[in-house]
Amino acid sequence: MACVALSSLMATMELEFLQPSPRVSLDDEASISVKSLFENLSSLQAFVQEKSGGGAAIRDLEIEIRDFALHAEDRIEIQLSNFVLAKDTQDQQKASQQLHQILGEAAENAADLLQIIINHADDHDEANKSDVQPLIPWLKHNPASEPSNHTSLRHSSMVGRRRDHTVMRNTLLSSDRNLRVISIVGMPGIGKTTLARSVFRDRTIVWRFGVRAWVSMCWGYTTSEMLHQLLWTIAEPDEIKKGSIQDDLAAEQVYNFLKHRRYLIVLDNLWNNQAWYDLRRCFPNDYSKSRIVITTTHFSRSSTDPYNYIHNMTLLDPEEIWDLFCNNLSLEHTAPKYENIRSQVVEKCEGLPHSIVVVAQRLSKCDNIHQEWKKVEKELELIGFLDSNALTFTYNQLPQQLKVCFLYFGVFPKRSAIKIKQLIRLWTVEGFVKPLEHEGLENQAYEYLQELIDRSLILIDTRSSDGKIKTCRMHSALHSFWVREAQKETIFCAVNTQQYPQGSINMFANSCRWLSLYKHSFDYYVLFRTNNPRSVFFFQEDAEIYVPFKLLRVLAFVPSSFLQRVPTRLHDLVFLRYLYVSEWFEGLNYVVLTNRNLQTLVVSSKESQLGTPTLHLPSTIWESRQLQHLELDKSYAIDPPSMDKDNMQTLSWLCPTHCRTGLYCRFPNIKKLKMFVFGSHPIILDNLEYLERLERLSILVLFGCAVTLPKPSMFPSQLKKLRLSGTNLSTMDLMVIGMLPQLEVLKLENAFYGKVWEVEAGFFRLKFLLLENKKLKQWRIDKDSFQCLKHLVLRFCYCLEEIPMIMEDIDTLESIELQQCCPSIITSAECILESQRDAGNNILEIKIMGPEYDESQESVP
Secondary structure: OHHHHHHHHHHHHHHHHOOOOOOOOOOHHHHHHHHHHHHHHHHHHHHHHHHOOOOHHHHHHHHHHHHHHHHHHHHHHHHHHHHHOOOOHHHHHHHHHHHHHHHHHHHHHHHHHHHHHHHHHHHHHHHHHOOOOOOOOOOOOOOOOOOOOOHHHOOOOOOOOHHHHHHHHHHHOOOOOOOEEEEEEOOOOOOHHHHHHHHHOOHHHHHHOOEEEEEEOOOOOOHHHHHHHHHHHHOOHHHOOOOOOOHHHHHHHHHHHHOOOOEEEEEEOOOOHHHHHHHHHHOOOOOOOOEEEEEEOOOOOOOOOOOEEEEEOOOOOHHHHHHHHHHOHHHOOOHHHHHHHHHHHHHHHOOOHHHHHHHHHHHHOOOOHHHHHHHHHHHHHHOOOOOHHHHHHHHHOOOHHHHHHHHHHHHOOOOOOEEHHHHHHHHHHHOOOOOOOOOOHHHHHHHHHHHHHHOOOOEEEEEOOOOOEEEEEOOHHHHHHHHHHHHHOOOEEEEOHHHOOOOOOHHHHOOOOEEEEOOOOOOEOOOOOOOOOOEEEEOOOOOOOOOOOOOOOEEEEEOHHHHHOOHHHHHHOOOOOEEEEOOOOOOHHHHHHHOOOOOEEEEOOOOOOOOOOOEEEOHHHHHOOOOOEEEEOOOEEEOOOOOOOOOOOEEEEEOOOOOOOOHHHHOOOOOEEEEEEOOOOOEEOOOHHHOOOOOEEEEEEOOOOOEEOOOOOOOOOOOOEEEEEOOOEOHHHHHHHHOOOOOOEEEEEOOEOOOEEEEOOOOOOOOEEEEEOOOOOEEEEOOOOOOOOOEEEEEOOOOOOOOOHHHHHOOOOOEEEEEOOOHHHHHHHHHHHHHHHHOOOOOOEEEEEOOOOOHHHOOOO
């Protein structure tokens, strides 16, 4: 698609030519071409963002722009590669001259495309002038305001949704006299309309509201069409003024008809926030307890209206899935014979009601259940059962930058949890994220992700201790559609390496921009015009497959065995920006040193055994000028850099003796630091305060190492998350930590000595506390401490007598999680829960993980 191709080319231009020291020296003419090309690309990007989805002519222009950008980037990067890999000066000069020529031609071609767009816009304006017609109401009045039955979800409407129904009904019947807007939000097929229909027809609701109206919005409706449909739905024909009804007049008639009446209006399938903003002026607030229900896949987090209520629909759990499956009309008396496929149905439908009901209806009409299930399963995996036209409309409504980011989810296998940290870094190196003023790339990327979640396209899988999204995933019903969309746009190919364990599938590997190698029930093979993939993702541990290395910028989750099989081809890797490898080997030193634009390097070997020797990596790693994220596990050690690393944001490393004065000054902008500390001599963690911008710090002390903090101990003042494991700190050190002004998350894993922890004051902004201590007996806190605490986790607290009862006064407390703790702690947690409930706080939950600790099985000195 055009936006992917343009984003990719613009990122290449910025990295290769708009940096202070480009790889290739540019003469004046080439420099002018570069600037002209980049400006024209920005204009083309703006056109695509504004006009995408505007008809056949616009689509043809988008294809032309896409093909131009892909072809230009191929030619530019091939010549750059020839220049970098040239054997002598003569070859370098030849490549440089050809590169200058290509840049000039690309700038001219981009300018020609812009002129075509300008001419098209002028012709379009003239056509519009001659094609102006008065607005004629085309809608026919439907006197019945009842919603029609939805065939795919009939009869089995509210199985698994009883709680949702009760919550919605109570919200509609609340005593609040203000007009309340209730949004039922969730992904397609999750049952939003079914829930709205159930409460709309509830007898209590029917009796409560004098005016009830249901308006179904087909995808593609304009606001004007919605307004007129609403008018024709609520009013009688003789009450509507005759003639062509303009929008302002229709809005006024709706307002006057509803004024001084208690009404319930359901706006079903409202596709975006703007559609609601355009309609809400029609609804009077007469303090008559009127209600509006909206079903939508998209809601705005920025809404500050105190009378709005968001009801988020969730996927069904395994028991609810089976209940809904069996509740289908045709299966009520024959459910037992389907037990053999129960686990497959639960797995493949993933809690989506629409898929469950369609599968049930299909199977109910056949004689051979297992044979039909295989057909249904294949169809479910390959194309899904959701309305492709509605999904296409939803996709076309996305801003261009979100389209690119969203299509990228297709590179991950179905039903896989995706780490947000990895996803954001990949988006960044691909050039999808553009920083806004005063907003870093990572924060902007997180906003893109949140927007996709708000549109019900991506699901939250887990959250981290600070409440941010840790992992996410795409429902398989959407995954199938978007993979096809990405393939149709000639940017993606997913390959099942299981079907080709021998030989090469070079024809597929060379056909796309993003190549994903993973096990998949069904395979997608589409031949594309591009010559080489730019990004390769390994989700197959032993991938016996040929992959072209030339022009690669992303190698993600790659097994080192794959790279070691082709050592001579490592020299082709000169454009890498992201490298995630399972294990270090000698040839990687050359790769890291050669790739000047490398931004992320992750070396993550399998869990090392005790006594495994540590591999010392070459310090030349620090010479990568663009390096921002370096993550090494405890199997690797590296000497500190001799130069300042201004770009470094994330660092995970093994540091036996590196915590010395002045070292941290080398990382002035680092935000995340994880240290594995080991050694035979005591280590003092001094000078941490020099890390002025550090927000997350983890210190994990390995066996046999004594670690202390200097006196007085100091921590970075901007620290938000702190994890200490095995540090053996003193009470004074904990007091210093408690005074950190920004600290929100604290994890103490056998991190301090002593059997008593007394907190006189501190931890004023702390929201999450994990305490793991096998020897701690007493924990006392001051009434002014932990006043913002939301989540408390206690693990392996074998000797702790009780949780401080003063926590019953912390009204922000949402959960207490206990793992392997003694019965007295569980008792004190239950007392806190009871006290909170008596005070009216009903949000606190107690979670007990695993069995209670039995002190008779272990003695703690």
